[in-house]
Structure formats: structure tokens, C-alpha cells
Amino acid sequence: MGAEQAYEELIRRVREEATLASIEALLEWDEETQMPAGAVEGRSEQLALVAGLLHERGTDPRLGELLGELEGSALLADPDSPAAVNVRELRRDYDRYVRLPRKLVQDLARITAVAQRAWSAARNASDFSRFRPYLERIVELKRAEAACVGYEREPYDALIEDYEPGITSAIMGRLFDALRRELVPLAARIAGAGSRPAVGMLRRAVPLEGQRRFGERVAGAVGFNFRRGRLDLGVHPCCTSLGPADCRIGLRFDLRDFAGGVLTVLHEVGHGLYEQGLDPQFYGTPMGEAASVGMDESQARLWENRVGRSRGFWQHFLPRASERFPEALGDLDLDEFYFAVNRVSPSLIRVHADEVTYNVHVMIRFELERALMSGDLAAADLPDAWSEAYQRYLGVTPANDAEGCLQDGHWAEGLIGYFPTYTLGDVFAAQLFVQARRELGNLEESFARGEFRELVRWLEERIYRQGSRYPSARLIEVVTGGPPNHRPLVEALRERYGTLYDL
């Protein structure tokens, strides 16, 4: 068999896997947004069946043969060509997948299916002890996973690299140290500042259905394609791809948090624009996928923070919101509202955190899960360790487990090593935005006119269409001319909050 034939067969197989995975995504999206409550058991049967089919295909020795035939062939001479990129990435996926015994994969699928419900019940009761046995089992299985995959320095490395190839615990540790040294003093200076926003206006009641429609308007304005995607109300905000032209965004609105709802829309639509901007000719292969979880997150954070928290964005949208909701928002002043949206204050809940303290929340999770994986921290000691870390870094202490270590569902889903990608995303987003401004001029002025197309086009060309051509760090280098660097994020925060708080 020639290399071209081998490549064709490889792509055919991988596309079929992608189609199966997209069916799995539909089962999950439907469960989250549509499925009647009583159907959980049947759904877990369907998910288990598809997971089994995926494992069967993803570990098929024939894949290994095909990859082996292709590696070293002339077809891959250019390392940045689609074929070379796909073989490189598929090799990494395959090598990881075949090291995982089917039993481990199934055990994880089973425990996380029930753990999510246990977590939810534990959070409602604010009682960590109800979730503890599940967390213990998940940590045990994730340590087994790390052992199967292998690592050089510590088990946590084997988990991070599943989401962000090339990133290790040590690299993340240094990044968090650098950020903490900047952000904690910045937050302290803000806390001591004389000026302070009035925040009551953020809590005014805006009808949920109206918020949903306004969200659709914002999504459409920044370029989300409703012929190839949709927005729905779900339990957790999320963005899922169910096929090459089927991007589903789940949203949640709060009656008394209009601005937060708009920022959530921008966050998820940021993911959605990336998804919709991928090159469809490469659908189902790495060349048609996001470069990494962190790069995907960078797109969400860019739209949420660099666009949605900007004065220009609200210069355009606040008058429209005032017109649409005259009773609640008719009398708002742009500068006061802009200041309120960007209030900074140490808090307990990550998803409601401001931009300055957000990455401290992420860092706490990073430190704790790293310790859980190394064995330095027992699951039973998590609530105390959590409280100590919040007190130490943010000066606040959760009153109970619900606003402490039970606030995030990630661990119940088996996502350990995932949190660092939030901070990487923030760092990448700031670098990309600086570069975009350098090339496109004053973007805030465009936002103020309701124009976002130029920025989307730039991201499409530089990021979306590249798929997984480059590892994330190299993509940052190709686009911005320099390696990943936390300085642009720190500078963006200093600039915005220095002005707002008159530091």
C-alpha cells in the first residue's frame, strides 16, 4: 500500500470516529438542554455504547499500522502540511489512547456519570462528605490513568498534557507565580483605592426571555452564524460542536445579572466563532480542530474580557439595552455602567470573579489538584485546604462547602488538569488582542460603532483556519512574533484598572 492510500484510509477512519464523537456530543447536549429528567438511565446506556465503539475504533491496531507506514514517508516531508500535522496529532492521540485499558476508560465513564449527580446533590446540601467517596475514586482512577500514560516528573503532568500538549506542572507553576506576584498586589491597590463603582444598577431585574433575545442579538452582531448553530437555555453555560455546521451554545441567565449574562454570551460565542471558523474541508481531522483547549479558551476569554468588558462595546450596546429594557436600564450612564461591569473585589465563586482575581481562583485549583494527584493532599482534607488557600491568596473564607470546594463540577466529570487551560487562555487572549490592535488599529472605536467583523476576520485567518497546524505555544509565536508571555495580560489589567480606579 502506498503512502497516499494509507493516508486516505487513515482519514476515512478518523472521520468516522469524529462522526461517532459528534453523536456522543449530541447525546450530551440533549441531556443538558432537552432530555426529560426521568430518562437519565437510558441516556447513560446510549453514552456507554458510543464510548465503547469509540474506544474500539480509537485503539484499533490498524491505526497504528497506518501511522507507522506514513511516518517517514515523502508525503509528510513538509512538517506544516495538513498530512504531516494530522499524522503528528493522530499519533499522539493514538499512543495515549492505546495505553488506557478499556476497563479503566469504562470505569471512569461509569463513575463520572454517577459522580456528577452525587456532586450536584452534595452541592445542594452543601455537604462535601457526600461527594468525598466519588472524588476519592476519581482521583484513584486518574492516578491510574497517569501511570498508564506515563510522565517524567509528576503524575499531574500526564493529565495536563491531554488538554495542553507541551505544558507541564512546572511551567504552569512558574506562570502562576509570575501572575500572582502581579495580580495580588494589584487587587490590594484596588481595594485601597478611593474611587469605587456603584454596583446596584447591575442587580436590576431584566426578564429572562428578553435577556435571551438580547443575547441572540449580541451573538449575531459579533458574527455567530445561526444557520450553522443555535443558542439554548441550559443548566451550565457551554459550547458544543455536533457536526461541521452544528454549533450549539448553552446559556444561563440570571434575572438580576444582565451584564453577567451578556458576558456569558460573549464567552460562549467566542468558543462558537472558533468552532464555526475552522476549515470545513478538514472536518474530523486535527487540521480542522482547535489547536488546544487553552487556545479554545483564549477565544472565549478574548470576547468576554477584551471585547465585552471594554468601554467601546458598551458604548454600542448599552443604549440598545436601555431602549429594549427601559424600566430596568433606561437611565444608565455609560461610564458608571462600564465601571460597574469592571468592579474588582476578592470573592468566593470563580465564575463570578472579576478579571483581576479570576486567575487566582484558577491557581488555587491548580495547586490543590496537583497535590491530590501527587498524594500530598487527601480528598478528605480538601475543604480545609480550600479554605486556607482562599484566605491566604484572596483574604476570603467560604462559609460552607457549596461556596467552597463544591462550587465547580469539573472533578465530578473527571476533568483534572483542565483548570490551567483557563489561565493559559487568558494569557493567550491578551497577547492576541495586543497583536490584533497593532495590525488593525483602534479596535475600541470599531466596537463603539458596533463593528466586530474586522476582528473576527483577523482571528479567522490567524487562528481559526490554522486548526491544529501548530501546537498552541508555536501558534502564539507565529501570530504575535513572541512566545507565550503573561506580560500583555498584566499590562492590559494595569491599564484598564489603573484608569478606572485612578491608581
Added chain:
Amino acid sequence: MGAEQAYEELIRRVREEATLASIEALLEWDEETQMPAGAVEGRSEQLALVAGLLHERGTDPRLGELLGELEGSALLADPDSPAAVNVRELRRDYDRYVRLPRKLVQDLARITAVAQRAWSAARNASDFSRFRPYLERIVELKRAEAACVGYEREPYDALIEDYEPGITSAIMGRLFDALRRELVPLAARIAGAGSRPAVGMLRRAVPLEGQRRFGERVAGAVGFNFRRGRLDLGVHPCCTSLGPADCRIGLRFDLRDFAGGVLTVLHEVGHGLYEQGLDPQFYGTPMGEAASVGMDESQARLWENRVGRSRGFWQHFLPRASERFPEALGDLDLDEFYFAVNRVSPSLIRVHADEVTYNVHVMIRFELERALMSGDLAAADLPDAWSEAYQRYLGVTPANDAEGCLQDGHWAEGLIGYFPTYTLGDVFAAQLFVQARRELGNLEESFARGEFRELVRWLEERIYRQGSRYPSARLIEVVTGGPPNHRPLVEALRERYGTLYDL
């Protein structure tokens, strides 16, 4: 291997197939109700993949081996036991499936996927010629299917029996003859009657969202379980099972057809109650499935016609509708409304037909598709044959193809031989309702008090929980004491319309 082990393996395999089929059903339901328009191509890839997996499993020679081992074993001594029923029905499915070459199944899947869109476009343009080539190809493939399956007298027999085992073209021909001899004169006497309902009140505008909510209320009142199912707005009314506790109903409302919307709700909820009433311990096996398509349809027609068109039903619900929609329905008189809901008039569109002429519409389709299959009618001649039949039996002539032979999407879906089950359903429904009244007393009085539970419980015991234990004709016999018989339907119609039209 002992019979018990063989049975266990058989059931395990069949359940997995059922789980796969339920995933296929989710893909279809989502396409109909949720999927963004641009995602059609990706969805057809997903459907093709699942269809392939289903064919692979459904024709696995291992199934034949297991069935062979079980047949004649002591395990099946009682022919009405769950094991005997499952083996009997699975044998029939298997023998049919293995006769169909994979290529034929795939060709049919492919052509019907595109034919549905071509049909829709042709109907919008009211131009049969655009759909003709697809219909020709489908007829050709369905004749090939009939040839593969085999038949004694005519190819159409091989298609009907896929939906209604035991029913042949000849049996259906006699049934339609008998019905026509009764219904055509009844319709003529109604046309000549002196009294006539005022129908303007049926066309009053009722907001769609209000209709949807009222529909949910009706569904809940008759016993639909919303923890294990849901109602949605879709393009075509439908009821789909996505798992043992996940029954999804698609509905369509018309601003100026409130009563029609309620009848559609009852029709689909009739399917849904059957689905929700099947014995969950047998999920995924014939014992946990409807006895036949006609029996399934009987449940829909029973709730739509015997309940929803009754005076008692509206005695309860009309005051509630008047209260909910005071502007449109506040001033209605029960008897006038009841008469209007049951107006009879020959018409062109089956789905809007009254109860008396409905089965004439079905008969026309039966005659035409039977002729298409035998070769007596060429697809090109369909529009003329359609017009002639409508003129002959109903005295009306379609002005164009959209209100003629393009009105139903069944043939584009590859459903040939399916229409007869509508009339069988109507016949069964009338027989069952007579029997229920015999055992439960005056049901109309219960309906007038908003009580439907007694009827649902009776159906649950007699029909739902029986699954496919008996073939449909025998189930009718077991429940009513006599074989399938069109007389109860004719008598029910004579009674209702004799009174209403004062014949």
C-alpha cells in the same frame, strides 16, 4: 451452550441494537425540532453511520445461530411467554433483514434522505415533475425490496407485512370495499342534510404559545408523563421514543385552528401513552414494543376521535379554553362548538379530513401505491390517477399537485405499504372503545368531569403491557372477544353523525 445462555446473549444483542436505534431516533428528532438548517449534510453522515452499524448487527449470522438454538427448546414451550414471543418476533425481523442486501438498504437510505428535500421543494413549487425521478427510483428500490423479501401474490404484500404482519393486499382491499360502501353514502347523506354547523368559530386566532401551553395541559390531563417525555414544536407532528423513559412529541399549531391543534395533541399523546405504558422490563425487545404499526395508530385515533371529538371531552375543556383565551373563545356555546369540531365535508387534504371521509383518503393512497408496486401505474401518471380517484370517491378535484399527490411525505421517506395502518388503526380503535365502554360504563361522563385515568388504566392493562405478545388481530380478539371488524367504526360514525346532522 444451553437455551438460557443463548437467550441471554440474544437479548443482550437485541438490547444493544435497540439502544443504537434509539440513538438514530434522537438524530432524527433533533433534526426535525432543533438542528440548525445548515447542518443537514453532517446529520446525514451521522445517520448513515448508525444505519450501517444497525445493519451489521441486525444481520449478524450469530443472531441466526442463537435463534436456531432456541427454536424448539423447552424454554419456549409456552407460546405466549415473553421468551417465546421475543424469539418469534426476532426471527421474523431477522429473516426479513438478512434478505435485504446492505447495498439496497444503503441505496434506500441515501435516496430517501435527498428525496425528502426534493419532495419538500416540489410541494412548495406545486410541481410533481421535480419529485418524479425520486419517486421512480424509490418505487424501483421498493420493488427490489419486495423481490428480496418474497411474496405469494403481489409485491405490495411484502411491504405491508413489514408494518402489519398478517395483513395482505387482498385483506385490505376487502376492508376498504366494505368501508367505502358505508362511508361514501353516509357522507352523501350528510351533504344533503338540512342542518349544518357554523364553522367560523374554528378559525378564530389563538396565539401559538398559548395553544402550546394549553396542549401541554391537555396532555397532562389525559396522563402523559412529563418526567419521561416532552412536547416540542416541530415541522411534522410526530411521536418518537428515544429510550425507555424518553418519549418526544413534535407538534405544529396553526394560529386559526385551535381545535385542530388540540386534536393533534391527542393523536400524538395517544401514541405517547402507549409508548410510556410499555413494560420497561422488556425494553428493547418485542415484548416491550407496540404490537404493530396499526395497533400503535389505533391508540392515536382512539384519543383523537373517540375522546377528542366527543361532546364530553369538550364539556370539560371548552370552558377552560374560553377562560384561557377569552377574546377568541370566550363566547362559545358547547353544542355549537361540538358540532363545528365534527363538521363533515369532502376535502382534498387528508390530514385535515373529517372522520367520515378520512378513510377514503387512505383508500385512495392504498389503491395508488398498490398499482405503483404492481406496475399497473407509472409514477409519471400519478397526478392524473390521483385527481381521478378524488373525483370518483369524494367528488373533489385538486387544483394543483401540492393539494394533490404531493401532500404527503410518506413516499419520499420510503414508506410504501404504511398507509393501510391508518385505517386499521381506526378500525381497531373503534372496537377497543366499544369494549372499554362495555367494561367501564359511560366514559363520556368521565370525560366531562375531566377524568381519563380509568380509560388509560384499562388500555395499559389490555394493550400497552402486552407489548407484542400477540399479533394485532389476535390482540383485538383477546381484548374484545371478536376478530378485527369494521362494524364498530361504522356504527360509531352513524351514531355520532346521525345525531349531529339529524339524519
